[in-house]
Amino acid sequence: MIWLVTFLSCIGLLCAEEPFDHNVHNERVIGGHDAKPNTWKWQVSLQHGSSDEESFYHICGGSVIDSLYIMTAAHCILSMDAKQYRVVVGEYNLFEYDGSEQFIRVEKIVVHPGWNGDLANGNDIALLKLANPIYDNGYVAIAELPYREQMLPHGFNCTITGWGLMDYEGSIPTILQEAPLDVVEHSVCSQYDWWGSVALKTMVCAGGDGIISGCQGDSGGPLSCYTDRAWRVHGVVSYGPAGMCNQYKKPTVFTRVSSFLDWMYSVMDGPEEDDSGK
Known part of the structure; x- marks a missing residue:
């Protein structure tokens, strides 16, 4: 259940199983693939x-x-x-x-x-x-969790996992999906043609290439990043763009764990x- 927003207005969907109309270019966690069994144990x-x-x-x-x-x-x-x-x-x-x-x-x-x-x-x-x-x-x-107030650099590669919708028809995966997402630093994500003022420093933006993203059903799940010699959960899936989940310059936005x-x-x-x- 990823809540979808267009700038400051929330257009959230209340039921995870309810499909919504969006177009995608690839399938699974939008652009992802089946995770290997017994990998993302958290x-x-x-x-x-x-x-x-x-x-x-x-x-x-x-x-x-x-x-x-x-x-x-x-x-x-x-x-x-x-x-x-x-x-x-x-x-x-x-x-x-x-x-x-x-x-x-x-x-x-x-x-x-x-x-x-x-x-x-x-x-x-x-x-x-x-x-x-x-x-x-x-x-x-x-x-494993990050250290307090840790912020990842622009372009740092992380992984989103979940059972979110895979395509515009509202298909739900049976197998846990994973997909790589690159961090978009706050100074970029907060620009007007990205997420603007909706992107706060207590959030992590990742993706925005128009191909790979989280989608409805992924909300609450982890953004896992390999830092300090361990996989750590740096983000909690929060929101994405209304309409297509995988929009260019509209990365998936996560609650920044290190801030909480x-x-x-x-x-x-x-x-x-x-x-x-x-």
Whole structure:
């Protein structure tokens, strides 16, 4: 569920499974390909439904950042009722049981207190506390994170992963997709013919070549970059352009993880808060 914006106006789609009309030049995560099994072990499928175990469906991605916590986008939270969500870790084929999955219910939702529903305002990040801890079955790993306020240089190559839409017909992939995206530094991404004032320093822009991009269903998922001798999650998929997902000079925009580490650690290590995180 990637929310789509045209400059300062949000034209978000509320349901990840609802297709929308856009044209693309390549397929999968728009321009991506099947990921190798057991590669992106911190990737999560966030699913929405009810108490009926059979009715859950994928709405967003996420990243494992602790045995009890998942990081995702705030705009992925359709309801503050934690009972309506579960996460699937160790997932690969979204529509088949691979034997590697762990299905875990969500106990608590903590949305960043600065999130007000306006993507241009940033703070599009949320943490989900799980009802039961994730265990190491060989198919799951806790994501490495960047250091505080780390910013990647222009052109730095990263990878987006997810089960987002692949084409203009709204096709959903069965296999986890991956695609390379180059970072677009803030001084470029904030230019008027790119994202302008919508691009904040607390965001990471990546892509914008008109070929490869994230798309609806990828929201909340990771932008993984190899820095400091490890793959680290530097971004959380936040938004992209209205219409075509892969527009020239309209890169996929991510919440910059390095800008929110203090808040994340305060949630995970601090005293219990109410579900709003405020």
